[in-house]
Amino acid sequence: MVAELGSTGTVADARSGAGPCSGWGATTQVVKQALNSVPILSPTPHGAASAHGAGWMDDMGIDVAILGYGAIGRSVHLLLAQHPERVRVLGVLDRAVLAKEGPKPSRRSAGPPEARVPVLDLPTAIKRADLVIECASPSAVRAHGPEIIAAGADLLVASLGALVDERLGAQLHAGPGRCHLSTGAIGGLDLIRSAAGAIEAIELETVKLPAALLHPGLSGTQREDIERAQATGSPVRVFIGSVPDAVAGFPSNINVAAALGLAAGDLSVVRVSITADPTATLTSHTITVRGETGKHRFEIRNFPDPANPASSALTARAIASGVLHLAGVGPHFI
Ligand SMILES: NC(=O)c1ccc[n+]([C@@H]2O[C@H](COP(=O)([O-])OP(=O)(O)OC[C@H]3O[C@@H](n4cnc5c(N)ncnc54)[C@H](O)[C@@H]3O)[C@@H](O)[C@H]2O)c1
Missing domain, CATH: 3.30.360.10 (Dihydrodipicolinate Reductase; domain 2)
Known part of the structure; x- marks a missing residue:
């Protein structure tokens, strides 16, 4: 459910589907799974430069932070909480929550007990998380995306409109972190990418x-x-x-x-x-x-998301599905 702007091809390569960045990694995963071999390690340079200093797509699962804790972010959190063995939600970053509660890991975000997590600031999130999940706004991608990628953490983007800006796209491509694109509210992007x-x-x-x-x-x-x-x-x-x-x-x-x-x-x-x-x-x-x-x-x-009619209920599921894919949970359609 995610497309990748990888760190070994160009943005144009990744967008046309012709680049080496995502194709080799995906093929490697499938072959490894077919052979029933573990762990599944990223073959890209990111692995060595990740927040945890090792290939992170291993059998220990992944650590994530959620940037944007509104309608989609809360749903994503609840969906990922069903897979604690593969995905650990370290905390959330949200300008509204931060303004109210401050970046104290000891503080828990508001909401039902199952959805209370530490409130993080960006440096802490980048240091500790393998993947930052953006479900905030295009301005959040512009403001934080380049810093996340430059620090070697990966980023999953829901606010794809931000990538219409080619300069920002190039920054998010520059690595060492990798930028993944969520399929969001629609399907068929695999076909369109194939036909690119x-x-x-x-x-x-x-x-x-x-x-x-x-x-x-x-x-x-x-x-x-x-x-x-x-x-x-x-x-x-x-x-x-x-x-x-x-x-x-x-x-x-x-x-x-x-x-x-x-x-x-x-x-x-x-x-x-x-x-x-x-x-x-x-x-x-x-x-x-x-x-x-x-x-x-x-x-x-x-169906519109009950908490925000501007978003679709499917979007949070697409994001969670993409994160689970990155965490090695199949089946993998590629
Ligand atoms: N790809 C898709 O198909 C798709 C579909 C729907 C929504 N989206 C994107 O997801 C975003 C979130 O949707 P939602 O329904 O959860 O919105 P929402 O308004 O319910 O929640 C957004 C949250 O992000 C926070 N936020 C916004 N900008 C921020 C920033 N710069 N730094 C920190 N926090 C910030 C806000 O405080 C808010 O709590 C939308 O803005 C949209 O860009 C993508």
Whole structure:
């Protein structure tokens, strides 16, 4: 459930699926598992430079920190808590929680008892965790991603819109930590990545509740369109355009568009349309891919996350599934 911008290929390699960075590591894993051999060690240079000074994908499991403890972060935590033998959640980093509780490992975050974990600051998280799981915001990826990667820890990114910025993508690629991309709220990215280089066009039609699209940084026109949908009770198309423009207008709401462009290895093949529909009970993403491999169409209809209608309930599961994959829990579809 994760794609990797590895430390041995270029960003372009990783995005096109042509690079050596993720392919060799993944193949190695499968062969080792087929031979029933343990431990599964990372063949990339990261292993030697990781927070724990050794290849971390071994039979001891992995230590993780969660950056962003909102709707998705809390769900991810609960999902990972079901696999204590493979994944240990060391703590959480969240600007709201930090502001309230301070970075004291002895302090526990708020929430139900099963979801109380230490509140960490970034230096502590980087020092102790093998993997930082970002489920905060594109600005969190910009602010902390390069430091995490440069310190040799790995990063799993949910806020993929941040990677529309090629300079940031290059920083996250520079290693020695590795950057993994979550599949988030959609499926089919494996197919799109397989077809990368042979894709003529991808259309994404996203339909969400108006409230799930509202945010403080909206342009006047887009806010008016969304409010018109709310007032009339009828669907209104509020955006049509490129991935960078979609991400600029709706930074935390349209990570799916960035995921498609990154998987295709070319943001420019993706055309995005966003509709605010007050009657939508599900968030839908209809994805049509045309190219030399044929015509592929995915319709994904997600229940919104009960704690945040802007996110889909599937996203936390996708992140947890990706972490478990990294921790060696199969089956592994590659
Ligand atoms: N890839 C996908 O398909 C997909 C789908 C949904 C959401 N997302 C991403 O996941 C993010 C989180 O979603 P959510 O529903 O949990 O949102 P949320 O608002 O419920 O929680 C986000 C949490 O992150 C914290 N946070 C934000 N920026 C931070 C920073 N710079 N440093 C520290 N903490 C920070 C906030 O305080 C908040 O507690 C979204 O912003 C979006 O970018 C991705």
